[in-house]
Amino acid sequence: MPDDSRLAARLDPVLARIDADLDDALDRLAALLRIPSISTDPAYDRDVETAADWLVANLASMGFDAGKRATPGHPMVVGHGGTGGRHLLFYGHYDVQPVDPLNLWRRDPFDPEIQETGAGRVIRGRGASDDKGQLMTFVEACRAWTSVHGELPSKLTIFLEGEEESGSPSLVPFLRENAGELRAELALICDTGLFDEDTPGICTTLRGLLGEEVIVTGPDMDLHSGSYGGPAINPIRVLSGIIASLHDESGRVTVPGFYEGVPEVPEDVRAQWEGLGFDAGRFLGEVGLSRPAGERDRSVLEMLWSRPTCEVNGIIGGYTGEGFKTVLPSQARTKISFRLVGTQDPHAIRESFRAMVRAALPEDCNVEFVGHGASPASVMATSDPAFETARLALSDEWPQPAAFVGGGGSIPVAGYFKTELGMDSMLIGFAKDDDAIHSPNEKYDVRSFHKGIRSWARILAALS
């Protein structure tokens, strides 16, 4: 029997099993979504533990040697299974984003539901897409494979993090302490999206991420604007001025030295991107926008995949409740993040940003900074033939051939796998732009989940 036929003989019953088992797989995902594992808020610490326990039990039930591994923060889940073939490590994260503004959710974010929509069935709830739904596509592919064949196609380590949404503080020490156990031939990461609904993507670049919290204090206490309005400095005004100064007229970031290490996109990559037929108008239109707001003279794909940004993720100061209060606040604070590309150095940019803010501060104001993670951009090892193998396997599942695409997000673990374990990563995921990840009413298409499980079954078969 030729290789292709042998592969099909092994794969086809697995795919059939996945189809038959879909409703049960959705039930399992819903059970995981019911656990509010918000890692950034200490009020949910117990729930993060519960989610880890659930995953350990779930992996063990299909034969993985699985355990919950303590860290100074939230636990890691590690499971080993299979023997022989190419040793693969799968990474996902079981923690989720906070849910505020809660009033914009149409139902309890932790009471997931399958809903019929004009664009097909979705499962709605916090984490449905990012990243519980995605990580379960891999877990369910393994389940189908073992239940059909009694074993995994090759040696496999599953590694699930509980701190991805809170800056992964324990990740690097954990990788270092357990390097021998975790090092595989290739890492598979499921935390990215489809290129479009019919075209899967393998992500070849990721932006880095630098987070900074800035707290500006003026007067010692909140003041009444009748008594002090005029002579007293207002920290909201000061902070607004600083935020307004972070971009110039052309949309470029003004932090000194920010563009050091930002490469231009090579002509061949640019040509490949242009060939993808990306519809910028539709991309923006889906979220109620009509024109790109970033750097002038850059295409939307360039802005997302190859250009660094500076964004304000939050701001608060003074009275923000119902009605009005003529207070001059003592303090205002903002959370600002930078997406980084190429060889931009997050630590150098942090220092330059802080120096810029300090220099802009009027007398009588002082500033405090809280750093929130600093990861450089990543470029994947696409010359490894595994990338082309996976691309062909993915292309068998979806209506359109899989594409090599850039990534606008930041998945620092890919960089750490390289620096700490010397291991390359391949990023494949099934999220859609309208999944509302990090937003109210997050969802995951049932089609993404179903074809995602089938995709991993194909990739595991092809890579083994």
Next chain:
Amino acid sequence: MPDDSRLAARLDPVLARIDADLDDALDRLAALLRIPSISTDPAYDRDVETAADWLVANLASMGFDAGKRATPGHPMVVGHGGTGGRHLLFYGHYDVQPVDPLNLWRRDPFDPEIQETGAGRVIRGRGASDDKGQLMTFVEACRAWTSVHGELPSKLTIFLEGEEESGSPSLVPFLRENAGELRAELALICDTGLFDEDTPGICTTLRGLLGEEVIVTGPDMDLHSGSYGGPAINPIRVLSGIIASLHDESGRVTVPGFYEGVPEVPEDVRAQWEGLGFDAGRFLGEVGLSRPAGERDRSVLEMLWSRPTCEVNGIIGGYTGEGFKTVLPSQARTKISFRLVGTQDPHAIRESFRAMVRAALPEDCNVEFVGHGASPASVMATSDPAFETARLALSDEWPQPAAFVGGGGSIPVAGYFKTELGMDSMLIGFAKDDDAIHSPNEKYDVRSFHKGIRSWARILAALS
């Protein structure tokens, strides 16, 4: 017996009674402070009613014909007492500001306490100074007078509002509907401060107040900055830019037409102000500041008493909780207020401000405005001899002679008494700059309360 002696014979036992009754008067004030009558937050509606009931009962207990009067919002309290002499109307407000940020209070804002401080005894709690402590100075002066003499020195109407801290929406209609009942020869308003700890002030000008809430919306929903950072417009950035543009380099407000109707201070008034020996360094130093932040080339007293301002009272957008969230928010909102002087027209300024914001808005953003009150500045009728009479009576009580001063705050009722009832107002109060009104840990000096009661007893005697 000459007039002065007759007056002293009537007044001295009242002052003695006030001294003897101080502890009981403080207990009554504490009882009123325990009622959390926050008018701007509907969660406290019942408490506002309770405070009105408490005042009605208190006034009735000393012989006033007192009642709670319904409005579409919170009730008014009106009490009539005394006969003959000059008909005076006293105004105060029994509602209080919200208490957030609650974590900065060193005790429950509604569990008041007498505390010993380096600067003497204070009563600490929300409303201790603004305005429950102040209105009770007048009520207690009436109580002392009636308990000593069996009657008030002249005809007196007490009029207490429950919506002052939420823009007084029911005030003008109530004045119109009850003009015959409320019109007196002169209004006494106790909602201002001492000039310094030994110098009482009669406030001769008040700034007007215009409040605007601005809500900027960009994308339809919160977005993930990894997926959209770059091309998506960020409403916090847009709002920050607008706020930063509201003042020019010299500290002047840039809203078109804003300075129309802003008069220069006459030379004689300026000379009088300079004679007050105001210590700007100390005034700012008490709240941790060292230099005036307002318009260049204006003194601090000018900034407070004769110059208009534009202040940001609150801002919120995106993620503001613990940790970090790389959200691109759909919305950002701010509360902005303008203090007005001279004949500045609040309605014209509102329109000009809104037009300026709309013009600054990029495509793909829209804006919603919520107006929060619009009152012009007031100038008192200091040529009325009652002002000099009251000044002399006040000067008898305090170490330094009373001064005619400007006022930085906005007490719109003084303007409405004039426009709706044709009645002039005299503003006398005993608050101090360090009372932390509208802020955490608000207090009122026991000395302000005690000498305030004695001051009103003297003024009532002198004006009757």
